[in-house]
Amino acid sequence: MKPTLDAFVLxxxxxxxxxFLGVLxxxxxxxxxxxxxxxxxxxxxxxxxxxxxxxxxxxxVFVFFILTVAAAEVAVGLAIIVALFRTRQTIQVDRLNxxxx
Amino acid sequence: xxxxxxxxxxxxxxLASAAVITLLLAxxxxxxxxxxVLAAAIVAAGSLSLAFGGGRxxxxxxxxxxxxxxxxxxxxxxDLAALMLAIVAVVGLCVHVFSLGYMHDEPAKARYFGGxxxxxxxxxxxxxxxxxxxxxxxWELVGFSSYFLINHWRExxxxxxxxxxxxxxxxxxDFGFLLGIILCYWANGTVGLGELGAAHxxxxxxxxxxxxxxxxCGAVGKSAQLPLQVWLPDAMEGPTPVSALIHAATMVAxxxxxxxxxxxxxxxxxxxxxxxVGTLTALYAALCAVTQRDIKKVLAYSTLSQLGxxxxxxxxxxxxxxxxxxxxxxxxxxxxxxxxxxxxxxxxHEQDIFRMGGLRTRMPLTFWTFTVAVAxxxxxxxxxxxxxxxxxxxxxxxxNPAVFALLALTAILTAFYMLRLWKIVFLxxxxxxxxxxxxxxxxxxxxxxxxxAVLSAIGGYRGAYPRGFEGILSQVPEAGGATHxxxxxxxxxxxxxGAAAALAFYATDGTDALETRLPGVFGFLSSLRTSxxxxxxxxxxKVQQRGALILNFIDVVGLAGVVVRxxxxxxxxxxxxxxxxxxxxLGNYVYWFLFGVAVLWAYAAGIx
Amino acid sequence: xxxxxxxxxxxxxxAFALGVVxxxxxxxxxxxxxxxxxxxxxxxxxLHAYLLAFILVLVYAGAVVALFLFIVMLLDxxxxxxWRFRGMQALAGFVAAALLVAGLDTIAVRGxxxxxxxxxxxxxxxxxxxxYPLFTxxxxxxxxxxxxxxxxxxxxxxxxxRTGEADGPK
Numbered sequence: 001m002k003p004t005l006d007a008f009v010l011x012x013x014x015x016x017x018x019x020f021l022g023v024l025x026x027x028x029x030x031x032x033x034x035x036x037x038x039x040x041x042x043x044x045x046x047x048x049x050x051x052x053x054x055x056x057x058x059x060x061v062f063v064f065f066i067l068t069v070a071a072a073e074v075a076v077g078l079a080i081i082v083a084l085f086r087t088r089q090t091i092q093v094d095r096l097n098x099x100x101x
Numbered sequence: 102x103x104x105x106x107x108x109x110x111x112x113x114x115x116l117a118s119a120a121v122i123t124l125l126l127a128x129x130x131x132x133x134x135x136x137x138v139l140a141a142a143i144v145a146a147g148s149l150s151l152a153f154g155g156g157r158x159x160x161x162x163x164x165x166x167x168x169x170x171x172x173x174x175x176x177x178x179x180d181l182a183a184l185m186l187a188i189v190a191v192v193g194l195c196v197h198v199f200s201l202g203y204m205h206d207e208p209a210k211a212r213y214f215g216g217x218x219x220x221x222x223x224x225x226x227x228x229x230x231x232x233x234x235x236x237x238x239x240w241e242l243v244g245f246s247s248y249f250l251i252n253h254w255r256e257x258x259x260x261x262x263x264x265x266x267x268x269x270x271x272x273x274x275d276f277g278f279l280l281g282i283i284l285c286y287w288a289n290g291t292v293g294l295g296e297l298g299a300a301h302x303x304x305x306x307x308x309x310x311x312x313x314x315x316x317x318c319g320a321v322g323k324s325a326q327l328p329l330q331v332w333l334p335d336a337m338e339g340p341t342p343v344s345a346l347i348h349a350a351t352m353v354a355x356x357x358x359x360x361x362x363x364x365x366x367x368x369x370x371x372x373x374x375x376x377x378v379g380t381l382t383a384l385y386a387a388l389c390a391v392t393q394r395d396i397k398k399v400l401a402y403s404t405l406s407q408l409g410x411x412x413x414x415x416x417x418x419x420x421x422x423x424x425x426x427x428x429x430x431x432x433x434x435x436x437x438x439x440x441x442x443x444x445x446x447x448x449x450h451e452q453d454i455f456r457m458g459g460l461r462t463r464m465p466l467t468f469w470t471f472t473v474a475v476a477x478x479x480x481x482x483x484x485x486x487x488x489x490x491x492x493x494x495x496x497x498x499x500x501n502p503a504v505f506a507l508l509a510l511t512a513i514l515t516a517f518y519m520l521r522l523w524k525i526v527f528l529x530x531x532x533x534x535x536x537x538x539x540x541x542x543x544x545x546x547x548x549x550x551x552x553x554a555v556l557s558a559i560g561g562y563r564g565a566y567p568r569g570f571e572g573i574l575s576q577v578p579e580a581g582g583a584t585h586x587x588x589x590x591x592x593x594x595x596x597x598x599g600a601a602a603a604l605a606f607y608a609t610d611g612t613d614a615l616e617t618r619l620p621g622v623f624g625f626l627s628s629l630r631t632s633x634x635x636x637x638x639x640x641x642x643k644v645q646q647r648g649a650l651i652l653n654f655i656d657v658v659g660l661a662g663v664v665v666r667x668x669x670x671x672x673x674x675x676x677x678x679x680x681x682x683x684x685x686x687l688g689n690y691v692y693w694f695l696f697g698v699a700v701l702w703a704y705a706a707g708i709x
Numbered sequence: 710x711x712x713x714x715x716x717x718x719x720x721x722x723x724a725f726a727l728g729v730v731x732x733x734x735x736x737x738x739x740x741x742x743x744x745x746x747x748x749x750x751x752x753x754x755x756l757h758a759y760l761l762a763f764i765l766v767l768v769y770a771g772a773v774v775a776l777f778l779f780i781v782m783l784l785d786x787x788x789x790x791x792w793r794f795r796g797m798q799a800l801a802g803f804v805a806a807a808l809l810v811a812g813l814d815t816i817a818v819r820g821x822x823x824x825x826x827x828x829x830x831x832x833x834x835x836x837x838x839x840x841y842p843l844f845t846x847x848x849x850x851x852x853x854x855x856x857x858x859x860x861x862x863x864x865x866x867x868x869x870x871r872t873g874e875a876d877g878p879k
Contacts, residue, residue, distance in 0.1 A: 003715040003755060006817050011719050011752075013813030015726050021806035022730035023691055025799055030735050030781050032687070034742050037773065038726055041749055044765075052756045061842045063761050067768055068854045072861035074773050078780045079868040085784050093687045100685030688798065695805055702812060 008049035015042035029081055029091040033074070040070050104156035108176050108229060111147035111186070114140045115221035122215040130210030134201055137214035141190075141197040144221060148190035152183045159295065161231055170286075177231030177294055181424065185228045185358050188428055189351050191556070192435045193221055195549035196346040199439050202545035203342055203446060213253055213340065220246035220347060227355050233282045233292035233316075236359065240278070240319065243355060244271045247347050251339040263335035270332040274322015281315025284308055285366075294362060301365040313371040316363055317378075324356030324408050327382045331633050333405055337397040341445060344397060345438030349404050350431035357411045357427050361420040376416025380507050383409025387514035389630040391521070392615065392623055395452050396441045399522050403478065404434055406511060413508065414493045417500045422492045429485035429560045433477040436553035440471040443546050444526060447539035454522060459531035463539045466547050468527050470554040475523050477557045479516040480596050485560030487592070495588045509595055516599025521607050529608075715755060722748035735781045739774060746770045760839060 001007050015038060022035030044063050051059025085091055118140035126133040161175020178186075197217060204210055223246050226239030245268075252264035286292050288308045289300060320326065325333040336348050347353070360375070367375075383406045390402035407430050415423040445452055447464050461468045477486035490512065497505035531537040541547060606615070616623045682693070725748060728741035746769055753762035843851055 001716050001719065002712050007715070007719075008752075008756075009817040010810075010814055011722070013810050013817070014723060016813070017806040017809040018723070018726040018730055020695070020809055021802050024688055024802040024805060026730065028735055030777065030784070031729070031738050034729055034738055034777060037769075038729060038742065038745065041746065041765075041769070045749055045752060048753055048756050048758050048761060052758065057838055057842055060758055060761060061839060061847055063758075064764075064839075064843065065847075065850055065854060067764065068858065071768060071773060072857055074776060076861050076864050076868070078776060079865040082780065082784065083868050091784055096687070097685030100683060692801070692805070695809075699808075699812075 005049060005053045008053075009046060012042045012046035012049065015039075015045065027093050029084075029093055029096075032093065033077055033081070037070060037074065040066060104151055104154065104158050104178065105160055105176065107147050107151050108158075108178060111144050111151070111190075112222065112225050112229060114143045114147075115218040115225070119215050119218035119222060122211055122218065127211050127215075130207070130214075133211035133214045134204075137218045138194075138197045138201060140218055141194045141221065144225065145190040145194040148183075148186045151178070152187045157183070159231055161293075172234045173232060173293075174235050175231040175293075176229045178229065181358075181361055181420075182228055184424060184428065185354075186225065188354075188431045189221070189224050189228060192350045192431050192553075193224075193346060195435065195439070195553055196342045198545050199345070199442065199549045200340075200342040202543050203442055204340065207340075209253065213250070216246060216250045216253070217343075217346070220250065220352075224351050224355065228358065231294055233285065233294070233363075236362075237275075237279065237282055240275065240323065240355070240359075243352055244268060244275070244323075247271075247336070247352055250343045250347060251336050253340055253343065254338070257338065260338040263332075263338040267332040267336050270329050271322045274318050274320075274329050277315050277318025278322070281312050281318065284315060285312050288312070294365075297363070298365045309366070309368050310370055313363065313366045313368065314374060316366070317360065317371065317375055320356030320360050320412070321378065322356075323359075324353050324412065325382075325405055326356075326378050326409065326412055327385060328633065330382060330386070330405055331637065334398050334401045334630075337395070337401050341397065341438060341442035344401070345435045345442065348401065349434040349438050353404065353408055354411075354427050354431065357408070357415065357423055360412070360415050361424055364415075364420045372416050372418060374416070376413050376501065376504055379409045379412030379414070379416055380504050380511075381409070382406070383413065383511045384507050384514075385409075385629070387511045387518070388626055390518045391514065392626045392630070393518075394455060396444065396454050396457075396522065396526065397438075397452060399454075399518060400434070400437055400441060403437075403515070403519065406515060407434065407478070410490070410493055410508065410511075413504060414496060417493075417496045417504065419492075419496055422489070422496055426489040426493060429477065429489040429557070432553055432560050433474045433486055433557040436470060436474040436550060436557055437478070439546075439550055439553065440467055440474060443467045443542055443550065444471075444539075446542050446546065448533070448535040449538075451533065451535050454525045456533040457526045457531070457536045458529045458533075459527075459536060460539055461527045463531075463536075464541050466541055467550065470550040471527070472523070473554045473557055475519050479519050479600065480512065480592055482593070483558075483561075485557050488561035491588060491592055494592055495584055498584055498588055498591075509591055512592065512595040513599040516596050517603045520600045520603035524604060524607055711755075715752075718748050718751045718755065721745075722752065736778065739778050739781060742777070743770050743774050746774065760836060 019035040019038035019042060022038065023032050026032050026035065044066050047059040047062055047066070049059075051057060051062075081091060084096070088096060090096065115137075118136050121136060122133045126136065157179055159175065159177040159179070161173045163171050163173045165172045197214075200213070200217065204213055207213065220243065223239050223242035227236055227243060230236040230239060248264045248268040251267055252261055254260050282292060285297075285308075289297065291297065291300075322329045333348060333353070337344055339348075386402045386405035386409060390399050390406065393399045393402065407426070411423045411426050411430070414426060443464065444457065444460060444467060447460070447467070448457055451457065473484070477484040480487045480490045494505065494508060494512075497508050531539075615626075682689075722745055725741045725745035729738045729745065732738040732741060746765060750762040750765045750770075753759075753765060
């Protein structure tokens, strides 16, 4: 497969879809979080591809921001999960349903 | 002080008195009574100085404005207003002073005097008003004052019922009045009396037949004409000075005054209707008065009858004659009521005339002043009532012979029942313990009686009135030649016939002679009295209640049920649908997220 | 040569991504994520974004995934519970993912993104080409990022405070 823009976008879309599948299907909160990160990385890949194929540096620069946001998000998200674990003693999503009805 | 300032003082002094009494003096009866009498004295002084001073003015200030529609408040002080204001002030002052003595031992004195003050304020407002909206505002205030004062002894169910009846019946009349005002405004663009007068002179008034009749509805309610006369006899539940002031001399005369104010709007067809309503009222009331036992009820029906005279006089075309009779009637009717108050007080609050008697020797001052009043009302030549009644009979003879005949018949009946009352109350022997011990009350009770007696005596002579009233008094018709002779003869005849019949027929033995000797006639006349009440009762219970029940049903089922709870129910359905979305499972939420993204996508791609 | 490398890296990335999703053990999943990130770093190099490749490995693979591993070790002590596909749910998930791919591909094809060569312009050659836009055109987002990090830090400190109970792992 030649590294054309189509291919990169398709790959990025596929990675995104896989991450989305993980979010839908897995029950472990941490694994869901990891799949979220996967989705972010897929978006990053698409950005860089576009930036390269358009000849501008904007996409590349934007990846910095995505990376920063991802890092902050992971930190805070994991802190929330740890706090949740402390009160609920579980991280299985189907048991964390006290907002039901 | 300019006349405008004096008029403002006259209008606002009673209001200030009522406000101070309500806010500060609600428990201090003597202070309240003193303040109220002081306000009445200021009013009297002010009005008389304005009347004798000769200044005539008008002025107004805009009060509310909604786009093109504006309500203004103003004074219109011409000869008519001067006369009415003087009457209200003088009779008001007499009643205030009388109340000092009559209500001396009354626990709720402050409330009573507050009510009197607010009544004076409202009545003066009607007199001075220069446009129909302002008059309507004060009209309603007067109705409220009447309700408040009739209901003075509010522990009595009869009193509270009577006050409600008065207010509601007045309201029915006021509905027509308001329709007339609105129609007048809509058709003519103004409700100012001056402007209406100018429009009439220019001949540009619209709806000229309908507006006067609608405005007359207000007079029918307030002045208790047929068919809205049912409230006045029941209004005697209030204290006697209240009956004297409000339901004899001033408030009920407000209807006549209003008619005179709008006389520029009258057309012959409306006048004919008005004349017949007045005549029939006079006759009906006179027939009902013959069978009454309560002294105040007799006087109430007499008031109704005389009001009918005034309305008939207006309907026959002369506002002057109506106002003249209003003036003399105010004097002698107030005197009659205050005299009856003195009698009631002397007999320890006994109101049944068949338990009185022999008061001629025991209460001489009251007896003589009452006699003057009776003579005035039956039309004894030389006293005030003779001249004013004569003027009306002359007017009727010239214009409408049928009305003349009925009014003459009513005059016979007037003489009949008044002499009946006079004989049974004062002559003969005392028929009860209380009557035997009757004594005159103090100076505050007797002084007003004397003053009013003097006025009743001299009130028929034009010279007794100041120059200022020329404008209205000149409109009183003077009968000429043959008419004069016929009318004079007729009035003397009716006086003699009625008086002689009463004096001969009734005995002073404590029974109603008519009841014992002609029970059929008595029964018929009594049923005449209750016929209107029965008819209204039947209408309300059969027709109006059913209509109200239907509306209630619509309200409960339709509005409360369908609309209010239906809307609530729809919201409940939607919300329970939305609640089902809260599964608490993360996966479901992510699916919804995807769904939202798909929708946005489709929208962005142009599919949606 | 280049297409071969590209194809390899693509396949590796996809494979490891599937590994993250399908692995039973959370630690295994984390390791698969690490390797996936490595593959993507390779793809970055392919796209001449060298600095970004390094940063991806340093920050993402080095810090974020490490943090993940820490937390997984901290919390997942019940032992890897076997994870199974549950019929309907899994099917729905697969369908959703497939639709997503189809949608993205449609955009790519319809958009006629072109299969031409990359445009000229050496974007990734020097650090200055990254730094300059960051401090001129994108200065505001940089400052906002500063705030974001500050707030995230504060949030983490608040969230990880003990509320007074004595239990819970140290």
